[in-house]
Amino acid sequence: MAIPSLHIIDALRKTANQLQNGSRYEWGHMGSCNCGNLAQTITAFSRAEIQQRALQNPGDWSEQLVEYCPSSGLPMDFIIEKMIDFGFSKQDLRHLEWLSD
Template sequence: MAHPNVELIAALRETARRLKNGAPYAWGNHGTCNCGNLLQVITNLDKDEILHYAQTGVGEWTELAEDYCVVSNAPIALLITRLTEKGLTPTDIHNIEYLQDKEVLERLPGGFRWLKRNQRDDVVAYLDSFANLLEDKLLQQIEIPYQQLMQQERLTYC
């Protein structure tokens, strides 16, 4: 599962917002598919630049994510690296492309259901649910030192 962090959560939400508002979408195009749209947000590259870089590798985002090498200077490796730097794993990249992570699907509005990878509304629902899941996980990691705060408060009022 992805490493929850504010930047990744914001990128997922921004991608969903853009898709909801009519951003170009075509599942069969590396520049405008599920991961392509997310990369547009993360990298500030446009769909044509992403498509150009993606064509230096072979396969869909799933295969590209599994095959990339972090020491390679291949342009596709740069895109995959940008996704992993934001906290995604190759499995997350696969799941974003195919909308398959069951933990995310369980958090869909209305409950668990299978989504279609090439349906804009399904992608939006998945990305929003993924962002919500990561936000909840991030909030669970925050520890508030109540004892220390209470001691400081007592010292302030004494």
């Protein structure tokens, strides 16, 4: 689990506020799903940029998190790396995507 910190809390609140105020939510879209919306907040990539990077690899967020390799140079791995560097674990992101914890 992510170590509680103000910047993690702020990112989650900002993402929730953006969704509440009309940001696009689309569970089947890699840039507009749960992790996609958080990735927009953390990385400042647009939903379209996240989707474009994600489609270069097979799988949804959960599958791409399993295959994540920090030295791969793959565009989606760069986004995942930024989220991990921010303080989230791969498990945190899987739980967020599936709202399972």
